[in-house]
Amino acid sequence: MTTFGIYAEVALMHLLLKVISGGDPTTRHAQYAFTEVADECRHSTMFGRGIEKSGVPPYRVPLWFRALLNLATLLPIGPATYGGTLLVEELLDRLQRELVADENVQPHIRMINKIHVLEEARHISFARAEVARMVPKMRRLPLAAHRLSLALAAPFLVRTMIHPDVYRSVGLDPRQARKTARANPHHQRSLRWMGERLVAFLTEAGMIQGVVTRALWRRAYLL
Ligand SMILES: [Fe+2]
Numbered sequence: 001m002t003t004f005g006i007y008a009e010v011a012l013m014h015l016l017l018k019v020i021s022g023g024d025p026t027t028r029h030a031q032y033a034f035t036e037v038a039d040e041c042r043h044s045t046m047f048g049r050g051i052e053k054s055g056v057p058p059y060r061v062p063l064w065f066r067a068l069l070n071l072a073t074l075l076p077i078g079p080a081t082y083g084g085t086l087l088v089e090e091l092l093d094r095l096q097r098e099l100v101a102d103e104n105v106q107p108h109i110r111m112i113n114k115i116h117v118l119e120e121a122r123h124i125s126f127a128r129a130e131v132a133r134m135v136p137k138m139r140r141l142p143l144a145a146h147r148l149s150l151a152l153a154a155p156f157l158v159r160t161m162i163h164p165d166v167y168r169s170v171g172l173d174p175r176q177a178r179k180t181a182r183a184n185p186h187h188q189r190s191l192r193w194m195g196e197r198l199v200a201f202l203t204e205a206g207m208i209q210g211v212v213t214r215a216l217w218r219r220a221y222l223l
């Protein structure tokens with residue numbers, strides 16, 4: 001998940017740099033974006049060091065997923081882009097808070113998570129504020145397109161968080177293990193718990209509504 005985090009941070013940095021170059025680069029808005037990129041650079045370096053020290057190989061995301069992330073950075077900035085950011089940041093945030101609190105977790109891992117939770121807090125507030133600011137200004141059709149793209153991204157993002165090689169490394173058949181995990185009600189409950197606050201926020205913000213959208217969020221086990 002830490003390796004996955006690095007890829008997600010890189011995609012987010014692309015978006016933030018686009019926010020800067022797309023408008024007036026001297027505004028407070030742009031300065032905030034610079035600050036967030038700096039935060040992400042710093043803790044992505046920390047993640048890399050943590051993985052290196054752990055002696056566990058990085059679980060690199062599949063090529064198709066990297067291509068998808070690159071594609072996402074070409075899309076116009078809107079509620080779906082910030083919603084996608086929240087999808088990664090808020091889901092992982094909930095899990096990381098548990099890791100920080102759990103005394104059975106190795107101390108360095110706990111500290112890495114603690115530092116990340118602290119630095120992410122303002123990122124989450126910013127992305128939420130951007131979603132809330134952008135949605136009311138959008139026309140019906142573009143908003144529906146943003147809603148749908150975010151809902152399409154949800155199952156992919158959730159599925160990619162745990163790399164199949166994680167199962168292989170403990171002697172399980174990745175395909176079978178993933179299938180078993182996905183059918184496990186406890187796994188599904190955990191995912192719903194991770195997404196609880198985000199889903200409530202996005203629903204209230206008008207980013208989760210309609211039959212198709214809700215079905216896709218259910219497919220990601222977040223609803
Ligand atoms: Fe981060």
Ligand SMILES: [Fe+2]
Pocket residue numbers: 040089119120123124
């Ligand atoms: Fe962040």
